[in-house]
Amino acid sequence: MHELTIEGVGTVEVEEGTRLVRAIEDAGVDVGHRCGGQSQCTTCRVQFEEGEPSVMTKAEHEKLGDIGQMGEMRLSCQIVVDRDMTVKPLMTVSDQGWDDAGPEPSITVEPEPEWYPIDTLSAEDESDA
Numbered sequence: 826m827h828e829l830t831i832e833g834v835g836t837v838e839v840e841e842g843t844r845l846v847r848a849i850e851d852a853g854v855d856v857g858h859r860c861g862g863q864s865q866c867t868t869c870r871v872q873f874e875e876g877e878p879s880v881m882t883k884a885e886h887e888k889l890g891d892i893g894q895m896g897e898m899r900l901s902c903q904i905v906v907d908r909d910m911t912v913k914p915l916m917t918v919s920d921q922g923w924d925d926a927g928p929e930p931s932i933t934v935e936p937e938p939e940w941y942p943i944d945t946l947s948a949e950d951e952s953d954a
Contacts, residue, residue: 827906832874832913845871845901845912846930855918855926862902862930864888868916869901869930876910883939886946902930903938 829848830836839848846869849856857868864884877899885903889895898915918926
């Protein structure tokens with residue numbers, strides 16, 4: 826079990842391997858996931874205060890690069906809880922005025938995750954520039 830602290834909400838215990846988007850929602854936060862956790866819509870965005878994973882899925886890397894937000898936020902649908910974390914959800918149903926958060930994200934990360942160390946991806950980005 827790990828502690829997940831959500832700014833403005835408090836701290837909850839989360840089972841190892843839980844998708845972060847589901848853990849945030851289970852804690853009572855109406856975090857967005859308009860694409861159902863497929864790394865397409867970016868409505869599940871969070872900022873890390875502590876405990877940011879050092880790995881990233883290829884899907885998250887590509888999406889954050891596409892929208893010019895690499896290093897500014899992470900996509901909670903592409904992260905599994907594997908340590909204590911402190912996060913701030915950036916888009917919620919109530920903040921955005923949506924009717925609902927979106928389709929329920931699956932238990933496991935989708936699309937099929939390809940995990941890479943962030944520093945490797947950052948070096949790759951610099952060599953592409």
